[in-house]
Amino acid sequence: MARKLLLTHIDVPGIHTFEVYRQKGGYRAVEKALKTLTPEEVVEEVKKSGLRGRGGAGFPTGMKWSFLAKPEGVPRYLVCNADESEPGTFKDRYLMTHIPHALIEGMIVSSYALGANTSYIYVRGEMMPQIRILERAIAEAKNAGLLGKNILGTGYDLEVYVQPGGGAYICGEETALLESLEGKRGNPRIKPPFPAVSGLYNCPTVVNNVESIAATVPIINDGGEEYAKIGIERSTGTKLISAGGNLNKPGVYEIELGLPVEEFIYSDAYCGGIANGKRLKAVVAGGSSVPILPANLILKTLKGEPRLMTYESLADGGFQSGTMLGSGGFIAYDEDQCIVRNTWNFTRFYHHESCGQCSPCREGTGWMEKVLHKIEHGHGSFSDIDLLVDVAKKIEGNTICPLGDAAAWPVASAIRHFRDEFEWHVTNGQEAQARNYGLAHY
Ligand code: L3W
Numbered sequence: 001m002a003r004k005l006l007l008t009h010i011d012v013p014g015i016h017t018f019e020v021y022r023q024k025g026g027y028r029a030v031e032k033a034l035k036t037l038t039p040e041e042v043v044e045e046v047k048k049s050g051l052r053g054r055g056g057a058g059f060p061t062g063m064k065w066s067f068l069a070k071p072e073g074v075p076r077y078l079v080c081n082a083d084e085s086e087p088g089t090f091k092d093r094y095l096m097t098h099i100p101h102a103l104i105e106g107m108i109v110s111s112y113a114l115g116a117n118t119s120y121i122y123v124r125g126e127m128m129p130q131i132r133i134l135e136r137a138i139a140e141a142k143n144a145g146l147l148g149k150n151i152l153g154t155g156y157d158l159e160v161y162v163q164p165g166g167g168a169y170i171c172g173e174e175t176a177l178l179e180s181l182e183g184k185r186g187n188p189r190i191k192p193p194f195p196a197v198s199g200l201y202n203c204p205t206v207v208n209n210v211e212s213i214a215a216t217v218p219i220i221n222d223g224g225e226e227y228a229k230i231g232i233e234r235s236t237g238t239k240l241i242s243a244g245g246n247l248n249k250p251g252v253y254e255i256e257l258g259l260p261v262e263e264f265i266y267s268d269a270y271c272g273g274i275a276n277g278k279r280l281k282a283v284v285a286g287g288s289s290v291p292i293l294p295a296n297l298i299l300k301t302l303k304g305e306p307r308l309m310t311y312e313s314l315a316d317g318g319f320q321s322g323t324m325l326g327s328g329g330f331i332a333y334d335e336d337q338c339i340v341r342n343t344w345n346f347t348r349f350y351h352h353e354s355c356g357q358c359s360p361c362r363e364g365t366g367w368m369e370k371v372l373h374k375i376e377h378g379h380g381s382f383s384d385i386d387l388l389v390d391v392a393k394k395i396e397g398n399t400i401c402p403l404g405d406a407a408a409w410p411v412a413s414a415i416r417h418f419r420d421e422f423e424w425h426v427t428n429g430q431e432a433q434a435r436n437y438g439l440a441h442y
């Protein structure tokens with residue numbers, strides 16, 4: 001059975017409470033870090049672990065921490081990005097719901113490493129139950145002397161606050177999140193400067209995903225080198241994958257990085273195969289923002305090697321024949337699913353969520369949505385397919401934040417791998433229209 005680091009005690013009744021979490025060895029990492037390690041040593045352990053950001057970009061966490069500016073007399077902040085809203089991604093919500101103290105413990109360890117005395121957990125506004133759960137966990141930790149003044153008598157002070165999000169997907173982009181946390185509209189800022197230099201209230205700030213912060217707990221408990229032994233290549237440790245779509249056993253799985261994609265989909269230990277005995281048609285492996293791949297390319301690379309759940313293997317082949325691990329939102333499509341409809345659905349989402357600051361994203365997502373709607377409903381032409389490719393190309397790399405790329409890649413990859421389906425909609429207009437009868441109001 002694969003090794004678990006974050007969900008080890010997920011089945012223990014009451015693990016969401018402080019008492020049970022503590023009985024199971026919880027908050028040992030806080031004791032170890034605060035009592036026996038300097039902040040610099042904690043950063044060093046995280047660097048040694050090879051941990052990479054679990055929110056989507058995969059940026060090395062220890063490196064990000066070491067970029068944090070430390071001007072004299074200026075506060076530093078840790079902000080946890082719990083604004084999970086990437087379509088297909090629900091792993092952070094799962095962790096916060098079932099083991100909230102894993103995040104609180106990670107917040108204490110990470111804040112100590114960064115020299116932050118005030119930290120925030122910015123939680124997606126719709127996740128009210130999780131906001132309540134975290135507030136309770138913070139109160140429990142504070143009662144036990146693990147938060148507040150002079151934690152465990154070490155002289156280190158820390159307050160952690162939960163902030164409900166502004167209710168837009170774009171608030172999950174780190175600089176939009178900081179704007180929102182400051183009480184403003186969640187518009188992304190131009191980077192550089194990166195938050196590590198000028199973040200919350202223009203102070204040095206580290207923004208990390210929920211899972212990245214929780215992963216610092218096993219890293220400190222076992223040591224960075226031990227963590228780095230798990231996984232393969234530059235994909236160390238374990239990763240939470242939220243599996244959805246046409247799978248027999250959708251859900252959240254903790255996998256050891258390096259697991260073959262085929263095993264993840266078909267093994268009974270994980271997703272148990274495609275539902276209703278159907279065949280796999282396509283997979284979006286890392287949340288809706290990454291390129292979609294047809295079954296043959298998600299199972300094996302163009303070189304014929306088994307595709308592995310790692311940052312490197314999923315990206316093998318670049319965007320021509322590869323994709324990304326992204327946020328770990330794994331969506332499987334069976335043979336009956338319409339790729340055109342799925343692409344239109346994703347594009348509607350990005351158009352709706354675009355903040356509107358830059359024209360390629362604001363206008364481009366709108367145009368792509370209109371053209372996809374036309375094709376999906378049987379009114380498209382062959383030149384519309386080329387138009388979509390052209391618009392996607394003009395968005396990619398030309399916007400302030402990654403939402404532009406995130407909107408362009410699903411469209412470009414769907415046409416690259418499933419052009420015949422788009423053409424079918426053009427040549428079989430009436431049938432495509434009939435198939436969508438009753439759904440045209442979308
Ligand atoms: C200091 C430098 N810091 C980079 C930091 C930067 C950030 C991190 C990664 O987007 C992706 C996006 C979605 N000095 C630095 C530096 N940093 N260079 O490193 O930065 P970046 O810009 O590569 O990514 P990002 O802006 O964090 C995240 C994709 O993830 N995604 C979506 C995820 C959505 C969720 C959700 O719903 N919560 O996770 C899925 O694939 O498209 O490309 O911290 O500051 N020189």
Ligand code: SF4
Nearest residue numbers: 355357358361399401
């Ligand atoms: Fe806003 Fe889109 Fe530009 Fe991002 S890419 S800043 S979401 S308009």
